[in-house]
Amino acid sequence: MDILNRIEQALSAIINLHDVPGAPPRLAAAVRHAVFPGGARIRPQLCLAVAMACGDDDPALADATACALELLHCASLVHDDLPCFDDAAVRRGRPSVQAAFGEPLAVLAGDALIVMAFQALGYAAGRSPQRLAPLLATVASATGMPAGIVAGQAWECEPRVALADYQRAKTGALFAAATAAGAQAAGAEAQAWRPLGERLGEAYQVADDIRDVLSEPDVLGKPVGQDAALGRPSAAHQLGLDGAIRHFDGLVAGAIAAVPECPGAPLLRALVRAESERLVPRAWCEDVARRVAA
Amino acid sequence: MDILNRIEQALSAIINLHDVPGAPPRLAAAVRHAVFPGGARIRPQLCLAVAMACGDDDPALADATACALELLHCASLVHDDLPCFDDAAVRRGRPSVQAAFGEPLAVLAGDALIVMAFQALGYAAGRSPQRLAPLLATVASATGMPAGIVAGQAWECEPRVALADYQRAKTGALFAAATAAGAQAAGAEAQAWRPLGERLGEAYQVADDIRDVLSEPDVLGKPVGQDAALGRPSAAHQLGLDGAIRHFDGLVAGAIAAVPECPGAPLLRALVRAESERLVPRAWCEDVARRVAA
Numbered sequence: 001m002d003i004l005n006r007i008e009q010a011l012s013a014i015i016n017l018h019d020v021p022g023a024p025p026r027l028a029a030a031v032r033h034a035v036f037p038g039g040a041r042i043r044p045q046l047c048l049a050v051a052m053a054c055g056d057d058d059p060a061l062a063d064a065t066a067c068a069l070e071l072l073h074c075a076s077l078v079h080d081d082l083p084c085f086d087d088a089a090v091r092r093g094r095p096s097v098q099a100a101f102g103e104p105l106a107v108l109a110g111d112a113l114i115v116m117a118f119q120a121l122g123y124a125a126g127r128s129p130q131r132l133a134p135l136l137a138t139v140a141s142a143t144g145m146p147a148g149i150v151a152g153q154a155w156e157c158e159p160r161v162a163l164a165d166y167q168r169a170k171t172g173a174l175f176a177a178a179t180a181a182g183a184q185a186a187g188a189e190a191q192a193w194r195p196l197g198e199r200l201g202e203a204y205q206v207a208d209d210i211r212d213v214l215s216e217p218d219v220l221g222k223p224v225g226q227d228a229a230l231g232r233p234s235a236a237h238q239l240g241l242d243g244a245i246r247h248f249d250g251l252v253a254g255a256i257a258a259v260p261e262c263p264g265a266p267l268l269r270a271l272v273r274a275e276s277e278r279l280v281p282r283a284w285c286e287d288v289a290r291r292v293a294a
Numbered sequence: 295m296d297i298l299n300r301i302e303q304a305l306s307a308i309i310n311l312h313d314v315p316g317a318p319p320r321l322a323a324a325v326r327h328a329v330f331p332g333g334a335r336i337r338p339q340l341c342l343a344v345a346m347a348c349g350d351d352d353p354a355l356a357d358a359t360a361c362a363l364e365l366l367h368c369a370s371l372v373h374d375d376l377p378c379f380d381d382a383a384v385r386r387g388r389p390s391v392q393a394a395f396g397e398p399l400a401v402l403a404g405d406a407l408i409v410m411a412f413q414a415l416g417y418a419a420g421r422s423p424q425r426l427a428p429l430l431a432t433v434a435s436a437t438g439m440p441a442g443i444v445a446g447q448a449w450e451c452e453p454r455v456a457l458a459d460y461q462r463a464k465t466g467a468l469f470a471a472a473t474a475a476g477a478q479a480a481g482a483e484a485q486a487w488r489p490l491g492e493r494l495g496e497a498y499q500v501a502d503d504i505r506d507v508l509s510e511p512d513v514l515g516k517p518v519g520q521d522a523a524l525g526r527p528s529a530a531h532q533l534g535l536d537g538a539i540r541h542f543d544g545l546v547a548g549a550i551a552a553v554p555e556c557p558g559a560p561l562l563r564a565l566v567r568a569e570s571e572r573l574v575p576r577a578w579c580e581d582v583a584r585r586v587a588a
Binding site: 018019020021022023024025026027028031075079082084085102103104105107108110111112114115116118119121122123125126129130132133136137140141143144145146147148150151153154155156157158165 | 312313314315316317318319320321322325369373376378379396397398399401402404405406408409410412413415416417419420423424426427430431434435437438439440441442444445447448449450451452459
């Protein structure tokens with residue numbers, strides 16, 4: 001089974017376990033809407049790719065870890081789209097949860113997804129109970145205070161914020177957790193895998209800034225120019241478009257160099273390269289370079 | 295150390311672990327505001343009392359479990375007070391988190407508290423790693439879908455709801471988890487302890503309905519008549535005030551009868567009696583009886 005099929009099946013299984021008779025039907029529908037159909041599933045792909053590179057000796061735990069990261073990512077998107085943040089009507093090219101189900105169910109669907117992420121870890125720990133506490137710590141610290149994705153979003157509510165702190169928490173934390181937890185799920189040491197996730201997370205955020213400036217609404221599936229409109233810190237505004245693209249290329253090269261030597265290294269490097277092309281297509285960069293030179 | 299001191303110290307310790315340099319200062323302040331000063335801390339008290347009745351052989355894990363339940367309760371209050379639900383300006387006699395910090399930080403503080411609850415469990419599982427997965431399952435299922443407190447709140451967004459389903463999830467779930475998880479934290483069988491929590495949870499919800507109708511704003515610290523104003527299902531409206539009080543008394547008697555025989559049983563029964571008097575003072579009941587007879 002390829003990695004993406006494995007992720008979709010594991011996500012379906014965990015959602016089906018909670019979307020049962022007795023659940024409030026609209027909440028269950030909102031939770032499902034938040035997770036399916038998904039985006040690129042890059043965090044769980046990264047997590048599983050690292051688990052496989054580390055031997056994948058407990059596939060159920062690796063699947064659960066990948067699911068936990070994706071559920072937390074989906075929860076953050078649902079809450080980010082709330083009227084008090086981005087007030088986004090569109091997500092992944094269709095109505096956001098708050099647009100489709102209303103604000104109250106968007107708050108609660110996000111809450112339920114956060115809880116479900118930790119449940120997924122707990123259910124799957126039967127074979128390797130000693131791995132649960134460290135996994136929980138890695139996944140939770142990428143999510144909460146002081147430096148997880150919730151804290152990242154909270155930096156938007158502070159009068160002063162450093163771009164690096166904001167991006168490290170808002171995006172980088174879950175990427176670094178994806179590689180670290182992927183290793184932990186397979187019983188490997190997390191530390192060697194963290195730099196790969198950190199660099200990819202930074203690259204992903206820079207790519208998002210670039211795409212926010214460059215892309216068309218139908219390409220990204222959300223309104224453009226959000227960062228500027230909301231006064232959010234953005235690499236594309238700090239470095240200029242050309243500088244941001246060079247920064248992105250440097251981060252991708254750094255991520256590729258950070259893949260530890262192991263049997264799975266070629267697969268991981270290929271995943272990073274494919275993802276970087278998906279995020280910032282070479283054709284865009286050449287177009288920008290032409291415009292800068294002109 | 296008495297139970298309440300133990301709870302406050304454990305809550306302080308877990309908050310201090312996350313409110314560190316590098317955390318967004320306003321988010322950290324909002325999280326602290328949501329937890330201190332607390333309410334009656336009845337869920338963690340119940341949890342610790344059961345752990346003590348079961349031998350309390352791993353006090354750090356029992357403390358963490360009690361904290362997790364209280365953090366989840368605080369998270370639910372913060373989200374319930376949001377403009378899209380109760381729009382409450384006052385909680386525990388002072389500004390609610392959303393009134394003091396704004397809606398965005400109230401959403402994020404609730405999220406951070408949910409995550410912190412699971413982190414607390416993970417940190418404390420070092421001595422008894424095999425207890426972590428079942429504890430996580432108990433605490434999480436009392437919180438999320440299909441029948442935890444998040445689902446309970448979501449029943450308010452459904453066109454049809456049965457009072458019993460709503461209350462079992464909205465309030466009962468966390469009480470039942472308090473007794474079950476208290477036992478699990480001490481290495482005991484959870485099942486025997488669940489009926490005590492279930493009955494107390496039901497009693498607590500009925501008491502809330504009674505208080506909502508009867509009490510003065512300065513007694514409860516929040517505006518009265520909320521249930522009727524928001525069209526929420528309420529025992530006091532379904533059974534009448536007199537019937538609701540008799541229902542409450544029956545539930546308290548049932549809870550006392552459900553305490554399993556053990557060395558800690560007298561302490562637990564005394565806790566239940568004291569809590570029932572705090573919730574629905576005998577003087578109120580006599581006043582209602584007089585008015586019904588008149």
